Amino acid sequence: xxxxxxxxxxxxxxxxxxxxxxxxxxxxxxxxxxxxxxxxxxxxxxxxxxxxxxxxxxxxxxxxxxxxxxxxxxxxxxxxxxxxxxxxxxxxxxxxxxxxxxxxxxxxxxxxxxxxxxxxxxxxxxxxxxxxxxxxxxxxxxxxxxxxxxxxxxxxxxxxxxxxxxxxxxxxxxxxxxxxxxxxxxxxxxxxxxxxxxxxxxxxxxxxxxxxxxxxxxxxxxxxxxxxxxxxxxxxxxxxxxxxxxxxxxxxxxxxxxxxxxxxxxxxxxxxxxxxxxxxxxxxxxxxxxxxxxxxxxxxxxxxxxxxxxxxxxxxxxxxxxxxxxxxxxxxxxxxxxxxxxxxxxxxxxxxxxxxxxxxxxxxxxxxxxxxxxxxxxxxxxxxxxxxxxxxxxxxxxxxxxxxxxxxxxxxxxxxxxxxxxxxxxxxxxxxxxxxxxxxxxxxxxxxxxxxxxxxxxxxxxxxxxxxxxxxxxxxxxxxxxxxxxxxxxx
Amino acid sequence: xxxxxxxxxxxxxxxxxxxxxxxxxxxxxxxxxxxxxxxxxxxxxxxxxxxxxxxxxxxxxxxxxxxxxxxxxxxxxxxxxxxxxxxxxxxxxxxxxxxxxxxxxxxxxxxxxxxxxxxxxxxxxxxxxxxxxxxxxxxxxxxxxxxxxxxxxxxxxxxxxxxxxxxxxxxxxxxxxxxxxxxxxxxxxxxxxxxxxxxxxxxxxxxxxxxx
Numbered sequence: 001x002x003x004x005x006x007x008x009x010x011x012x013x014x015x016x017x018x019x020x021x022x023x024x025x026x027x028x029x030x031x032x033x034x035x036x037x038x039x040x041x042x043x044x045x046x047x048x049x050x051x052x053x054x055x056x057x058x059x060x061x062x063x064x065x066x067x068x069x070x071x072x073x074x075x076x077x078x079x080x081x082x083x084x085x086x087x088x089x090x091x092x093x094x095x096x097x098x099x100x101x102x103x104x105x106x107x108x109x110x111x112x113x114x115x116x117x118x119x120x121x122x123x124x125x126x127x128x129x130x131x132x133x134x135x136x137x138x139x140x141x142x143x144x145x146x147x148x149x150x151x152x153x154x155x156x157x158x159x160x161x162x163x164x165x166x167x168x169x170x171x172x173x174x175x176x177x178x179x180x181x182x183x184x185x186x187x188x189x190x191x192x193x194x195x196x197x198x199x200x201x202x203x204x205x206x207x208x209x210x211x212x213x214x215x216x217x218x219x220x221x222x223x224x225x226x227x228x229x230x231x232x233x234x235x236x237x238x239x240x241x242x243x244x245x246x247x248x249x250x251x252x253x254x255x256x257x258x259x260x261x262x263x264x265x266x267x268x269x270x271x272x273x274x275x276x277x278x279x280x281x282x283x284x285x286x287x288x289x290x291x292x293x294x295x296x297x298x299x300x301x302x303x304x305x306x307x308x309x310x311x312x313x314x315x316x317x318x319x320x321x322x323x324x325x326x327x328x329x330x331x332x333x334x335x336x337x338x339x340x341x342x343x344x345x346x347x348x349x350x351x352x353x354x355x356x357x358x359x360x361x362x363x364x365x366x367x368x369x370x371x372x373x374x375x376x377x378x379x380x381x382x383x384x385x386x387x388x389x390x391x392x393x394x395x396x397x398x399x400x401x402x403x404x405x406x407x408x409x410x411x412x413x414x415x416x417x418x419x420x421x422x423x424x425x426x427x428x429x430x431x432x433x434x435x436x437x438x439x440x441x442x443x444x445x446x447x448x449x450x451x452x453x454x455x456x457x458x459x460x461x462x463x464x465x466x467x468x469x470x471x472x473x474x475x476x477x478x479x480x481x482x483x484x485x486x487x488x489x490x491x
Numbered sequence: 492x493x494x495x496x497x498x499x500x501x502x503x504x505x506x507x508x509x510x511x512x513x514x515x516x517x518x519x520x521x522x523x524x525x526x527x528x529x530x531x532x533x534x535x536x537x538x539x540x541x542x543x544x545x546x547x548x549x550x551x552x553x554x555x556x557x558x559x560x561x562x563x564x565x566x567x568x569x570x571x572x573x574x575x576x577x578x579x580x581x582x583x584x585x586x587x588x589x590x591x592x593x594x595x596x597x598x599x600x601x602x603x604x605x606x607x608x609x610x611x612x613x614x615x616x617x618x619x620x621x622x623x624x625x626x627x628x629x630x631x632x633x634x635x636x637x638x639x640x641x642x643x644x645x646x647x648x649x650x651x652x653x654x655x656x657x658x659x660x661x662x663x664x665x666x667x668x669x670x671x672x673x674x675x676x677x678x679x680x681x682x683x684x685x686x687x688x689x690x691x692x693x694x695x696x697x698x699x700x701x702x703x
Contacts, residue, residue, distance in 0.1 A: 349530065352578040356560055356571055366559050368548040380548045382559060396550035398521065399514050399543060424512070431638065434648030459649040463636035464513055488547060491518025491652050491673060 003074055003127075020058055023066035024051050034066040068094075078127075085118060090227050096144070098137055100227045105133075115150045134158065137227065138219030142169035142188070155221070162219060163189035170215040180212060191216060236263045236271070236326040245281045245318030253306050256324040257299040264326060268333075270295025271326035274302060278313060279321040286313055290358050294350035295330040301351050305358040374439045376400060376487060394437060395457060397467045397488030404485035407468070414474055417456045421468065423486050428460035436470075451478045457490065465490035502629035503604035505616045511542050515636040515654045520585060520615045521551060522673055522680050529582030530556035532575040537563040538589035543619060552678065556582075566594040569603070576606040576614060587617045591624055601627035623659070631660040640672060651675070653683065 020040035024031040031051040043058040055061055072094065079097050082089045085108065088100035101114065108114035115131045122129045132143035134153040142162055143151040146169040153161045162169070165188050167180045185191045191199075191212055203211045217223035238259035240252045253276070264271060272295055276288040290305040347355075356365045362384065369387035373379045376396065409418035417433040435456035443450075451472030459465050467488040472478055508516035524531060533546055540561060548557055560571045565588050575584040584607070588595055600616075604627045607614035616628065623631060635655045642650035652675070657668045670683040 347578045349578055349580040352532075352574060352581075353558065355574055360560065360562055360567060360571065364561050366561070368557050368559070370548065376547070376549075386556060397514070397547055398517055398550040399545065400547035400550075401544040402540075432647055432649045434642075434645065457649060459639060462510075463638045463653070464510070465636065465639065465649055465652065466512075488550070489512060489514035489544060490550075490649075491514050491521070491654075491675075 003071065019062055020045060020060065021062045021064065022051075022054065023064050025066045025068060031063075034068075084121075085114065088227060092137070092141065096141065098140065098227055101133070111152050112150070115152070119150070134161075136219055136221045137225045138171060138215060139221075141171055142219060145169060158220060159192070163187065163192075167191055167212065170212060170219060171209070172212060172215055173209050176206075176210045176212065185212075188216070188219075236260060236267070236269070236329060238263070238324045240322045242320045242322070245320045247315040247318050248310070249276070249278060249313070249315075249319075249322050250310050252322055253310065253324070254299065254303045256322065257303040257306075260324050260326055261297045261299040261302065264297040264329065267329075268331055269326075269329040270297045270332035271302070271329050273326070273328040274305070275323075275325045275327050276306060276313075277323045277325070278315070278319040279323075280316045280319040282316050284316060286315075286319075288313055291328075291354075291362070292350065293353040293357070294348075295332045296350070296354075297332070301354070305354055308359045373442065375442060376439075377402065378442075395434075395490075397490045400488045401486060404469070404487040407484050407486055409484045417458060418468070418484065421484065421486075423466075428458075428462075428464065428466070430458050431461050432459045433457065439469075449478050451476065451482070455487070503600060503607050503614045503616065503627065504630040504632065505600075505618060505623075505626060505628040507618045507621065507623060507631070507633045508543075509633060509635045511619050513634075513636050514543075515652070516617050516619075516632075516634040517546070518652060518673060519632065519634045519654060519656065519680070520617060522678060524555075524583045524585075524615075525613065526678065527582050528554070528556065529580060530558055531582050532558045532560065532572070532578075532584045534560045534562065534568045534571045534575070534584070534586040536565050536568045536587065536589055537561070539587040539617075539619060542589065543587070564594075565589070565592040569594055569599050572603060572614065573606060576603065576610045576612055579610055579612065581612050584612060584614045585617065586615070587619070588621070589619055591618075591621045597625050597627060603627075604629060628660075629662045630658060630664070633657040633659055637670060 017037070018039050020043045021037045022033045022040050022045055023035045025034040026032075027050070029050065033045060033047050033049050033051060033054060036045045036047060040058070040061060043061070045054050045058060045061065051063060072091075075091050075095070075097070079089045079091045082097055082099055086099050086101045086104040090098050090100075092098045101111075105111045105114045108117055111133045115133065118131055119129055130144045130149070132140050132147055132151040132153065134140035134143055134151075135155050135158060139153055139158050139162060142165050143153055146165045147153075147161065151161065167185060167188060168177045169188060170191075172180075180186075180191065185194065196213060199213045203213060208214055214223060218225050238256045240256055242252075256276075260271070260274070271292065273289065273291045276290075278286050280286065288306065288309055290302075290309070292302075292305070296302060353365060366382035366384065367386040369381050369383045369385070371379055371381060377400070405423065407421045407423040409422075410420040412419040417430055417435065420427060420429045422428075433456050436454035437456075439453045439455060441450035441452055453469040453471055454473075455467060455469045457465065458468050466486055467490065468484060468486055470482045470484050472482040474482060506516045506520055535545070545561075546557065546559065548555075551557070560568075562568050562571060568586055568588060572584050572586045575581055603614055603616070623633075634657075637653040637655050639652050640650040642648045652673045654671050654673065655668065656671050658664060658666045660666060671680050672683050673680055
């Protein structure tokens with residue numbers, strides 16, 4: 001109702017607050033009242049009654065259609081907005097929100113202060129709210145709708161607080177409520193005093209919404225009712241329970257992969273990370289982890305990732321439970337690459353990278369990332385992902401020694417290139433050279449005292465082309481004599 | 492088909508470096524890789540990376556995508572190369588194997604050669620500190636650095652790289668020795684003049700063209 005009022009205000013044709021207005025929805029026997037404004041309530045319009053009856057009570061009633069789908073959307077958005085108070089929120093029915101505030105109420109200065117703040121915040125949105133704090137979902141539902149304003153209920157006071165509330169507060173269907181009233185059970189307290197055995201027998205076969213003892217247990221906290229957040233997703237998991245402990249899981253992995261992939265396909269997802277866990281009979285757990293470069297849900301491919309690693313799994317005295325779980329999942333779209341429907345020949349590139357990574361380890365398979373740095377070893381680093389960056393303007397070698405290797409040199413002039421150098425016990429005579437190219441240390445990253453480098457491209461008597469550098473200058477105050485290194489080779 | 496300037500040999504080729512630290516073999520392979528945007532799988536065993544250095548992308552042309560695989564054993568390197576040859580999206584597979592390990596037998600090279608031909612992906616083996624033992628490689632080269640061409644502006648500094656390329660065994664071409672220059676800007680190899688090899692020097696260009 002309030003959402004409708006605000007929408008009307010926004011479009012500029014809001015009716016007066018004093019005009020009785022009602023929103024209607026289609027019922028089984030014609031239109032029924034879905035929501036009313038204050039004027040209509042005072043005029044005696046009851047929610048859930050038929051519109052024709054209410055027209056008789058109040059002829060000047062203005063009737064508008066309710067937007068139920070829009071309400072549900074707005075409530076869902078509101079449930080996410082309500083995460084400002086606690087991390088775990090869920091939509092409850094068509095008109096309620098459940099907030100799991102355990103452990104977060106003290107941030108707002110206690111439960112009473114938190115409720116006050118919630119009401120104030122919601123009223124700035126133009127919404128009126130009925131709030132209650134209770135240890136269970138059922139009790140909170142009951143107190144918010146039938147209890148006092150901003151009711152706060154603790155574990156101990158739960159039974160007493162609910163005692164006087166009508167049985168409709170137990171989230172029961174109208175027929176069940178009517179039945180209980182006919183039995184003379186009007187309040188929750190009266191219901192709780194009835195011997196449990198007879199009640200249970202009476203309602204043994206009924207569903208939860210028509211089962212007063214079970215609803216009572218939920219409200220009192222004797223029956224668990226967890227709050228499942230909207231974002232919490234059920235794990236994508238496949239299990240194999242074995243009658244006898246075994247040592248080798250190889251035979252079961254394809255089946256598990258297929259089950260996981262079927263679940264992934266059902267949800268339109270692909271996995272980036274798979275965990276295989278074996279539960280050993282001696283109380284230990286061993287796990288294997290594989291990752292993929294691109295989201296995948298092909299059982300054959302995922303199974304092959306485990307192929308070479310299963311033997312590294314320590315089975316101990318055997319295990320009797322294997323689980324395979326897709327940990328990181330990402331949505332993938334099915335893409336048709338060719339008009340005929342067939343795929344490209346061979347293995348996709350991402351599968352190749354997965355296979356290499358699975359067998360050789362993530363540190364063995366790398367791609368270059370070019371960075372903006374003048375220092376050669378920082379200008380290109382090896383990482384898991386390809387990255388583009390600035391390309392070198394100066395001549396750079398095609399091979400880089402890591403780390404640079406120190407050489408002994410014979411000087412011609414102190415600041416110039418060497419006349420001759422000994423590297424790996426071989427004497428190279430410098431025939432031609434280019435340089436120096438001076439690369440200063442990056443003071444914002446290097447330690448103080450790092451020396452500058454003068455790079456020379458050098459060709460020796462046999463035609464070998466090397467990249468030498470002199471670290472430091474004579475008497476630059478950063479250590480003794482400069483040292484010479486070979487850093488790379490040109491083609 | 493021409494001699495060293497041929498662009499895309501879809502087969503296994505072996506390149507021997509005469510000295511360990513000579514990067515001419517790698518430069519020769521780089522110059523003959525297909526000029527496409529497809530990534531190149533570069534497999535190195537541990538000793539190759541330690542003794543001869545790692546490939547350095549800024550010097551290799553930044554537009555070339557590279558997947559660098561660094562393994563400790565030559566058997567793993569051969570496995571990675573074989574896996575790479577199953578992937579048709581790759582531009583080429585290059586492997587650097589140090590010495591003459593047992594894993595690199597005639598059978599292993601034969602497998603590589605057949606896979607390369609089946610996949611249509613060129614495969615190169617760079618060998619260092621290795622004798623040219625029996626192998627199923629379709630072409631076998633030996634590449635040596637030569638003193639570079641004179642620099643057009645600076646007599647002091649090294650100019651365009653020059654190599655001696657010796658094709659000492661080939662299934663489809665006539666073996667020979669060429670002195671080649673590498674034009675880095677255009678990324679192409681050009682033949683300078685016939686080498687001192689008698690057979691090649693005696694034959695004129697027409698004869699060589701037919702034989703190759």
